Amino acid sequence: MAVVKADAYGHGVIAVARRLEQEGVDWFGVALPEEGLQLRNAGINTPILCLGGLWPGQDSGLVDNQITPVVYKTSQLEALDKIGRGRGIRVDLHVKIDTGMGRVGIPFDEAAEFADAARKFSNICIDGLLTHFAAAENPDETAFTTQQIDRFDAACEAFRLAGHSLTWIDLANSPAAITCPAARGNLVRLGGAIYGLLDDILPPATERPELKAALSLRSEIAYLRDVLPGESVGYGRTFTTERPTKIALVPIGYADGYPRGLSNIGFATIRGTRAPIVGRISMDWTMFDVTEIEGVTEADEVVLIGSKEGEPTAADIARLVGTIGYEITCGITPRVPRVFR
Ligand SMILES: *Cc1c(COP(=O)(O)O)cnc(C)c1O
DSSP states (O other): OEEOHHHHHTTOHHHHHHHHHHHTOSOEEESSHHHHHHHHHTTOOSOEEEOSOOOTTOHHHHHHTTEEEEEOSHHHHHHHHHHHHHHTSOEEEEEEEESSSOSSSEEGGGHHHHHHHGGGOTTEEEEEEEOOOSSTTOGGGHHHHHHHHHHHHHHHHHHHHTTOOOOEEEOOOHHHHHHOGGGOTTBOOBSHHHHTOOTTTSOTTOOOOOOOOSOOEEEEOOEEEEEOTTOBOSGGGOOBOSSOEEEEEESOOGGGTOOGGGTTTOEEEETTEEEEBOSOOOSSOEEEEOTTSTTOOTTOEEEEEOOSTTSOOHHHHHHHHTSOHHHHHHTOOTTSOOOOO
16 A cells, blocks of 8 residues: 555655556555545545544545545444445445554454444445554564554454454554564555655664655755855844855745754755755745855755755754654645656
8 A cells, every 4th residue: 555645745646646556556545535535536546545534524425436434433334334325335444453553543452342333334344454553663662563463463353253354454554564574464554665765764774675765855046145254144143154155045945844943954965065054944045055065056956855875865854853754745835846757
């Protein structure tokens, strides 16, 4: 399953989904019903699992568009069963079991009871069971991950005993799919692995397939200024030049999702050379010190996120602002044009 929630982690969901559909993925995973509908409206025919919330009133839209809901409450079974009866069909759905993530899902020790209660709904088909790991990437948590797998196996058993067919068994997100073969079931739900964003998710020593970042973030120098020593740059006067300095203005700011937290600590590469951010990042502009970059000129390309040697990665930026690479790419706002190659 290719997880394409949140605009494909900021990459641009329609183009990403079209390409992955050509590549033959079996499922798409989204968080919200709206995200599933967006894919269907774009002509995506591959099965879609709606992993996250399902609010009253959204169920019929899912059923009519063949988007499979994940449920974890009896009230949701009831609502879907009613829709199924009205349409004279059995509505396929998957059930989420909480085996230790401590988020949504049927508590693992109530799985048997739920599976039994679900038998009375004749217009639904529980066609899959899933769970989510809390710390699969952490070798220190292997015992807990194993316990999650055992609890999930027991839940699958209980559902099968209650007569539910369970075509799809899925446990693993990207880190679990890579580090824990026992968790692969017959479907894995891959987000970060597809986008090449696992640098700061998997511990450095983890054996992993070679993954390349799918995304780069590029701009260009809009304006070059020569500044005398002793002049301040940008809002709040947080940076003052100490030498004759060449400042490049680049038209990207926090309104584009370039984190303001990178002010005075981030960097980009220009002509293959590291250029530090100076002063505060503003809504639309960021300033770089390019004094050391030989031959620098307006319209030079600025690599804000790249993957070549020396270029900042999403993980590098994330480390500087105290988050993970996923949040950096998810945060690139719609104002930034997506170009697909
Ligand atoms: C987002 C999500 C995933 C994908 O996680 P990655 O770490 O990006 O692979 C898998 N399963 C569920 C339920 C999710 O919400």
